[in-house]
Amino acid sequence: MFKSKKPEVNIYIPKSALGVIYDECDQYDLDETGGRLIGNYKKNGNKYTIEVSGIIEPGPKATRTATSFFQDGEYQEKIFRSVEEKHPDVEHLGSWHTHHVNGLDTLSSGDRATYQRIVNHHMHNTDFFYALLVVEKKTGGQQRYTIKHYFLRRKDSAIYEIPDSQVHIIDKPLIWPFSGANNYLPSSIPKAVEVKSNSNQERVKDQEFFAEFYSGFKPLFSKNTNAFYWKGKLNLVDNTFLDVVVIENQDDHGWAYSIAVADQIPSISNILTSYKDRTFKSARLAVFNIERNINQGIYLKKESNV
Numbered sequence: 001m002f003k004s005k006k007p008e009v010n011i012y013i014p015k016s017a018l019g020v021i022y023d024e025c026d027q028y029d030l031d032e033t034g035g036r037l038i039g040n041y042k043k044n045g046n047k048y049t050i051e052v053s054g055i056i057e058p059g060p061k062a063t064r065t066a067t068s069f070f071q072d073g074e075y076q077e078k079i080f081r082s083v084e085e086k087h088p089d090v091e092h093l094g095s096w097h098t099h100h101v102n103g104l105d106t107l108s109s110g111d112r113a114t115y116q117r118i119v120n121h122h123m124h125n126t127d128f129f130y131a132l133l134v135v136e137k138k139t140g141g142q143q144r145y146t147i148k149h150y151f152l153r154r155k156d157s158a159i160y161e162i163p164d165s166q167v168h169i170i171d172k173p174l175i176w177p178f179s180g181a182n183n184y185l186p187s188s189i190p191k192a193v194e195v196k197s198n199s200n201q202e203r204v205k206d207q208e209f210f211a212e213f214y215s216g217f218k219p220l221f222s223k224n225t226n227a228f229y230w231k232g233k234l235n236l237v238d239n240t241f242l243d244v245v246v247i248e249n250q251d252d253h254g255w256a257y258s259i260a261v262a263d264q265i266p267s268i269s270n271i272l273t274s275y276k277d278r279t280f281k282s283a284r285l286a287v288f289n290i291e292r293n294i295n296q297g298i299y300l301k302k303e304s305n306v
């Protein structure tokens with residue numbers, strides 16, 4: 001690979017694009033997430049001016065863990081084609097993803113290898129790749145997350161971190177996700193959820209609690225109901241298992257959690273019914289309560305049958 005002059009890169013990114021990114025981050029406190037960055041660029045020698053004008057969401061078939069993230073490429077390509085119809089000059093600029101969930105504050109070796117492969121691929125339209133990385137969740141302040149920007153060039157093995165002084169936050173509407181008058185926003189795109197900080201703190205505590213005591217519990221997000229929920233199995237005193245779902249709701253008093261079981265169990269149906277209208281301050285409180293009540297019910301039934 002030849003040694004070339006260090007590129008001079010300026011990034012222009014709308015406030016609303018950061019909003020889309022942060023909203024997505026808010027929904028995935030525990031697993032990596034991300035999306036594609038689209039827009040335009042100008043190149044003059046080794047000077048690049050990159051302007052982000054849209055964020056394509058990861059798509060319904062994206063898969064996530066705390067240390068990996070795979071986008072739904074087919075879905076993203078479809079969205080890109082539909083955006084391109086209205087904005088023929090739009091380009092793929094790169095992608096963004098999160099590391100604040102795993103504490104790695106830079107690109108992983110896997111990220112580097114993937115991006116090098118993409119930028120050097122003969123089908124890649126541009127001679128660069130722009131990667132935005134979310135490295136830290138902030139408490140308070142306007143910017144909800146700390147982000148870093150990286151730039152890769154074809155036939156250049158270096159990866160350049162772009163200093164903040166060359167990242168310009170601008171006021172400009174996005175071409176995607178589009179939410180103007182002639183709305184073509186697919187229903188699978190979650191609306192921007194304003195997540196209160198106390199909710200996140202509960203989620204973090206719930207996560208710690210479940211990891212320690214109920215390792216089968218998983219945090220999920222329903223795009224249909226636009227709600228965050230936990231799903232897992234209770235291991236009951238009679239050695240049976242019970243699937244439960246804890247749903248996060250917002251009411252006048254803030255955040256509330258309701259719990260539902262997947263199966264009807266006739267011997268304890270009164271207990272299960274009593275939970276239909278109950279809400280709890282946290283998911284762990286809901287799980288802890290229902291498990292204790294069900295086990296008491298099962299135990300008392302056994303006693304009375306003797």
Ligand SMILES: [Zn+2]
Nearest residue numbers: 097107108111
């Ligand atoms: Zn990564």
